[in-house]
Amino acid sequence: MNRTFAIAIGGAAGQGVATPGDIFARIFSRRGLHLNAYNAYQSIIRGGHTLLTIRTGPARVTNMGDRIDLLLPLNQDTADRHLKLLTDGAACIYNADTITPGAAADGVQLCPLPVSQLVDITRNKVAQNTLAMGAGLHMMGIGFSALEEVLREQFRKKGDAVIAENVGVARAGYDYAAAHFRSFPNPLPKGDERYAILSGNMALAMGGAAAGVKFYCAYPMSPSTGVLHWMAAHARKAGIMVRQVEDEIGVINMAIGAAHAGVRSMCATSGGGFALMSEGLGMSAMIETPVVVIDCQRAGPSTGVPTKTEQGDLWQMLGAAFGDYPRVIAAPLDIGDCFKLIPEMFNLVDRFQCPGLVLCDLLLSEGRLSVHPSELDFGPPIDRGELITGNNGVFPSAATNGGYKRYKFSDSGISPRAVPGVPGHIHTVATDEHMEDGVLISDEFTNPVKRRAMMEKRMRKVSGIEAAVPPPELVGPPDADVTLVGWGSTKGVIQESCEILNEQGISANQLQVRWLVPLHGEAILKILKKARHTIIVENNFSGQFARYLRSETSLVPEGHIRKYDGEPFMPHHIVEAVKEQLEGKTHLSVPMHEIMV
């Protein structure tokens, strides 16, 4: 079992939760440790409660875990909300001048810092935070130089005086803890690797750059805006045109316009913006111009809970735009996969000339994970499919123009795609139904034979896509007591839940779905038919994936674990739910999220 250590830092938004979070993350990653960070916050720029959890350990940390080892409340509110959740062996470092701790469980060490005696708080408003970091560092068994190094970088631009002051304050906290607080029994280990720390949104954006995206546009919408921020900040270095557009309808249409000119084009939004893009997806499918759209799901419906996570947009994706058309839908499994998936998605949509949808969620988009730099491969295979550009085109003479048929019938349903500007391939694409040469059927006469032929040409691409995408695989003991099925971002927490169950004598395995369309229903059915007890775990109310799986395979699982309170699953939610279901108490568990934020 992975030995981990979790720090939670809580306070009002604007009180400086992020900075100690970043500093601890950097110290852990430089120590060669993995980490996973999740920030529970509200849609308020100043004020409102926020709790940042950073969980670190020598092996990959896949989720926020169940336990807080060290709580740093920056205000009374945080202490009131979270102190009662600490268990034996945990500690809480707080400013004794401003915070009166409530009751704590046995074995929880209360560590009051006499802040006004240790530093001049009139000079340094975040002194309590810096003191607490120093104290915490000592208790974790990390040498002071690790913090000093990061503080020097953090305040580099502010000059030597500011650096010296902050290092001094941190040192005072470190020394005070040495004299007054009990250190944790196991000092944090060290590893040899160094990891990059990134959010899912950064990973999606960087994955786009690696895939060769040359056009990115967006309208700001939480929790997808981080993709726009990375793109905008790095656009000029990476040679990417980044535009902020008037609305999401403009976004999808602009993205398709750029894609039609021949570049890889991407956009990201959340559920509400995606709803506005729906008609545009139909155009991408009909004119057969590939585009990749990312939906970073948040809790809906409507404006919903903009700062909370959910897996509630699956059916919106499945039903986006009217009519039948080929599409690809995938849900990244973790933050590293956010990077890896984008080039794969582009290769598919370029080959099959259709829209590709990426179903991410707030948990990954705004969470942070340590990823080995080798996983951030900026040289992935790039397959642009049957694309005719000014660079690769074999041009027929102008006189033969008209021989080229943009929507030429083929066994694969794929027709070579010439981009505007290429001589000898002039054609008009249309969202109206059209013939092989692009001419509208309605302009000639509405012909059922031709309509059927063109519909079948497009839909032939579906079997090609299915063959290009692998089915999901069962992980864990083959003949387990329980099989947990999840999709997308729940991979890590289900994996840890299985480990805990196996330790407790309940054998559990996992089937995690990454490719939602095509689903490979038959392969899934083959696996689940052998399962003793199948439970589908998902972050929504109605069991959207369970309903989808049933519609594709007729499979009715033994049970469901669902959560729709805005917060992600923690391992114990799943473990306890599995136990109650195996005992026959229920077939639908909706775990209560204890940490109220």
Place this chain on the structure above:
Amino acid sequence: MATGVQRAGQVTLADLKGKVDPDWCPGCGDFGVLAAIQKALVELQIPNHDVVAISGIGCSSNLPGFLNTYGMHTLHGRALAVATGLKLANHRLTVLVTGGDGDGFGIGGNHFIHTMRRNVDLLYIVMDNQIYGLTTGQTSPTSRVGMKTKSMPFGNIEPPVNPISLALAAGATFVARGFSGDQKQLTDLIKKGIQHKGFSFLDVFSPCVTYNLDNTYQWFRPRLKKLEDDSSFDPSNWTSAMEKSVVWGDEIPIGKFFERNDSPSLHELEPVLNEGPLVDRDPSVPRDIARSFVEELM
């Protein structure tokens, strides 16, 4: 370049004839707009593979299918957004956007305003017939007050949008009005609009002979007064253009209202395009830059 590239002097009207003939009603104003576009392209000698005609949905939006250039017949109201993306991805192309008044000023109104303020280098021709034709005759954003249609059978009670004033207010750098019954002036305005660097807006009175029996060729002819015939009018003066834009009634000004040539186009403002069109770029990120992206996360 390989074979097949047309040389100057080669583009003829026959080259620009589409695969199918227009299916507009006999007498539709849109025939005149199509003919003027073809004449303008011949006079400018732009190879037809370097032109993209982009439209939305509606009678007039069928135009790209009747013109032998690259074309995109997109979604209702969205042509300008599509055109912006296409132009930014390959700014070598000459981009024409065509559509109707419902498409541009109704469902597409938001894109209309923002494409103008961005000064995207394209010519936007609106075939303004003051009615919804393809849906068989409903009130449009430019229908006059009192006009009876199927959707407002007792007469329109909503004042119309003024496309010329709107374009001037939104920052269009070329604003003109044409009439499909005057080929010579219309062809000239299309040429000027294509040659203008930046966003060119051309509102064309293009009568609907089937559903708009108020604003007919006969109604327009005696009212139209050419701005170029007024020697006191200065189209480089935005305030005079705004004043002229609200003139409507027995006299309706027609011609070029406004042009300024000192504003850079959107594609000229973004340094990412300094190395040439995006479509020509190698998709891969240079190794040292990729390394710097990862390093900053460590």
